[in-house]
Amino acid sequence: MAQFHPLTVTDIQKTTRDAVVVTLRPENGADFTFTQGQYLTFKRDFGGEELRRSYSVCSGANDGTLQVGVKRVSGGVFSTWANTELDVGDTLDAMMPMGGFFAADTAQTPNILAFAAGSGITPILSILRTAMDDPTVRATLIYSNRNPNTVMFREELEDLKNQHMGRLNIVHLLSDGSQEIDLFRGRIDAAKCDALFENWIDIKSVTTSYICGPEQMMQTVAQTLEGHGLPKDRIRFELFASAQMGRAKLPAIDMSAPEDGVEGQLTVGGETWSFVIPQNTSLLDAALENNMDAPYACKAGVCSTCKAKVLEGDVEMIANHALEDYEVDAGYVLTCQCFPVTSQRVVWDYDQSEH
Structure with a gap:
């Protein structure tokens, strides 16, 4: 199950100064068919130590290509290497696609509301690309970033919006204050969600919501969505980083357990x-x-x-x-x-x- 398969890098494109889109080709007949919103787990040896990192697929399920987005993280060995040293023709070892960040019954999701912050857009983009293949689906994306230069997949999102005018609406929230409209300034928080639902989004028409970003942001959005009537089972999460790295506390060990295990x-x-x-x-x-x-x-x-x-x-x-x-x-x-x-x-x- 933990078997890794070789993928050849066929293209690398910068999407921001510190993020790249890597196009991959499976080798040896491996079938890397994925569901929108899934991720790949890669492994690589750095100085004698094996590191494993997971990155979300950003291509649509029907695009006929396999792409992942990798944003450089401060101190991140794998992400820094992928942004500075990885080259076309190199080979990456990856597990088969995994993850459940998608609705089991897509026929019941005709009106999607997605929230993303920073590199959380990566699986959301895959979901939106796939959803737009169905002419009956409508979607709204709320995407939060510091400033216009940090927006991953900016051109790809604009192209997708232009291809599906009237069905895909994208709202950029920027915390640097560069947006002219007050509603679109700042970060995603409870007050911002309330204002968006009151002035921009008909929350009653939403059938499924996807949220990907920092833990606190996702909790806030989910609580606000539930407060506005969206059922919990229609809210999907994908956490790309956690404030709680590793174990939070000691487990409640049974005192009757043998000392040797x-x-x-x-x-x-x-x-x-x-x-x-x-x-x-x-x-x-x-x-x-x-x-x-x-x-x-x-x-x-x-x-x-x-x-x-x-x-x-x-x-x-x-x-x-x-x-x-x-x-x-x-x-x-x-x-x-x-x-x-x-x-x-x-x-x-x-x-x-x-x-």
Whole structure:
């Protein structure tokens, strides 16, 4: 399941000073068919250390091309390399597309309202490009940035809007005050949402909302949407960074658990292994320490790459920024954030993760 496949870089284009769009071609007959809003997890060795990073696909599902957007992050080894050293002809290793940032029933989403901030536009662009292929769909995008020079995919968004006049509306919010209309100045917050819903957007006609950006912004938008009557199950999230990197607190370890750990059993790629999970060790880390080829990327509860289904035993998931409530109710977890809270064994299966 954690198998990586080679992708050849066929084109690199700057979309802002510190962001690039990378076009990729699968090799060896690999099928990288994706659903709009999904992401790719890449790995690369830097100075003897393997790094894994996930980047959202920005091309539409029907475009016939595979593209990801990579914004350079301060101190980000992979993103800096991709923006400064990656070249056409290079090969990147990536997992198959993953993620659930899309509506399961697109026929029931004729009126989309999307919110994005910064590089959060990347999966939103894929969703909008795909949605516009259906002539019955209408969409509005609220896109927040510091100033016009930091707007990723500015030309692509304008082209998409011009191709679908009357069906796609784009509102740029800029925090530098360069917008002439007060409504379009500042950041996305509760007051801004209320003003937009009162003066610009008919929230009652919205069937699905997509939100991608910083955690606090997404929570604020979601709460405001619910306050204006949009059902929770019609609000989709994609977090590209978390204020809570890694573990938030110590798990509630069962004091009756043996000091040397708990028996663990995992299935991945059709094979099953058993080993001991040391105390205060996540399911994912225990698997990796035992040389299991378990899938992972961010290890912060953000991307869902390490999603698995717990079949036996009790665990505590101390952070979750990626799974929906119904997934958790069905037994799915983010193994990077899960710790045993039982003296009995824990059994989990990556092959049932429905990636």
